[in-house]
Amino acid sequence: MTKDKNEDGVDRRAIRAQIDENLRLVYREALSEELPDRFRDLLAQLKAKDGSGKGGTE
Amino acid sequence: MSGGGVPPAPADPRDRLAGAIPRLRAFAISLTRDVSRADDLVQETILKAWTNIDKFDPATNLDAWLFTILRNTFYSGLRKTRREVQDSDGVHAATLSVKPDHDGRLALKEFQRAFDQLSPEHREVLILVGASGFSCEEAAAMMGVAVGTVKSRASRARSRLAEMLHLKAGESLFSGSDGATQAVVLRSAAAGS
Numbered sequence: 001m002t003k004d005k006n007e008d009g010v011d012r013r014a015i016r017a018q019i020d021e022n023l024r025l026v027y028r029e030a031l032s033e034e035l036p037d038r039f040r041d042l043l044a045q046l047k048a049k050d051g052s053g054k055g056g057t058e
Numbered sequence: 059m060s061g062g063g064v065p066p067a068p069a070d071p072r073d074r075l076a077g078a079i080p081r082l083r084a085f086a087i088s089l090t091r092d093v094s095r096a097d098d099l100v101q102e103t104i105l106k107a108w109t110n111i112d113k114f115d116p117a118t119n120l121d122a123w124l125f126t127i128l129r130n131t132f133y134s135g136l137r138k139t140r141r142e143v144q145d146s147d148g149v150h151a152a153t154l155s156v157k158p159d160h161d162g163r164l165a166l167k168e169f170q171r172a173f174d175q176l177s178p179e180h181r182e183v184l185i186l187v188g189a190s191g192f193s194c195e196e197a198a199a200m201m202g203v204a205v206g207t208v209k210s211r212a213s214r215a216r217s218r219l220a221e222m223l224h225l226k227a228g229e230s231l232f233s234g235s236d237g238a239t240q241a242v243v244l245r246s247a248a249a250g251s
Contacts, residue, residue, distance in 0.1 A: 015225045019216050020188050022169040027189035029166075030084035036097060039079050039104060046108050047072075 072111050074120055075104060081190070082124050088185040089132055091174050099135075103128040122192065126200045129182060136178070172222040180215035187212050 082103060086096035106127050107114070114123050173181060186197040187208065194212075198205040219225075 015220050016216060018225070019169075019219055022166060023173075023184055023189040025166055026170060026173055027084055027088060027185055030087040031080055033083070033087060033093060035080060035083065038097065039083075039100065040076065042101060042104055043076055043108075046105075 069116070070111075071114050071116050071120060072108060075107060075124075078121055078124055079104070081121055082128060085125050085185060085190065086128055086132075088189075089129065089178055089182055091181070099128055099132055102131050106131070119196070122196055122200055125186070129200065132178070168223065169219075172219050175222060176215060176218060179211065180218060183208060183211045184215050184219075188216075 079100065083096060083100045086099045086103075087093055090096045090099065103124060107124055110127075114120065173184075176184070182201065183197065186192045186200065187194055192200070194205050194208045198208045201208065203211075
């Protein structure tokens with residue numbers, strides 16, 4: 001009986017804030033996953049191929 | 059035929075790919091909830107980006123461009139493996155049996171479990187606008203939908219999460235009122251479409 005519409009609106013905002021805070025944590029956790037070497041290797045390969053094979057290697 | 063007419067662009071956008079990978083991968087992990095799948099997606103995205111770099115407008119946001127390639131790759135892969143992609147609404151909302159701690163704070167692990175249950179479309183929109191800081195307009199461009207769709211999808215996704223986590227307006231979150239342990243209304247969303 002203590003909840004009125006006002007409080008309901010505040011709750012909604014609080015829920016949303018809490019969800020968004022957790023979303024940022026989820027994303028940050030994903031960001032902190034250690035990067036495997038494969039991407040660096042891939043880029044190095046692509047770069048090498050591009051550099052040596054200018055004009056199209058056959 | 060070696061044309062000396064085209065001066066090399068001062069900054070090759072391809073040199074910026076490496077720096078974008080951590081964010082790209084975090085997005086992929088958020089989307090797939092599976093690191094090895096995410097890594098395959100990132101790999102594919104890098105390859106596509108590298109070969110299509112001429113289609114990138116350096117005046118625009120590289121992250122947004124890469125995220126778009128990645129999510130398109132992801133969804134076309136989904137379409138291939140699963141016949142029907144879940145519509146953002148037709149989600150099997152398995153209700154988790156978790157409740158906020160008695161102090162009202164959500165444990166991150168519980169949140170993550172709920173997040174995992176969302177459809178990829180819902181995870182995507184929440185990560186784009188809720189966590190990685192893109193505007194609704196940018197997200198709309200990346201997702202290929204109208205801005206209004208982004209907003210309503212994000213709002214539905216938040217409600218879905220709140221529902222799974224039994225967060226309801228009226229149920230106090232931050233006060234430690236232990237009456238919160240009262241029977242939790244499991245509003246298991248009508249599973250039917």
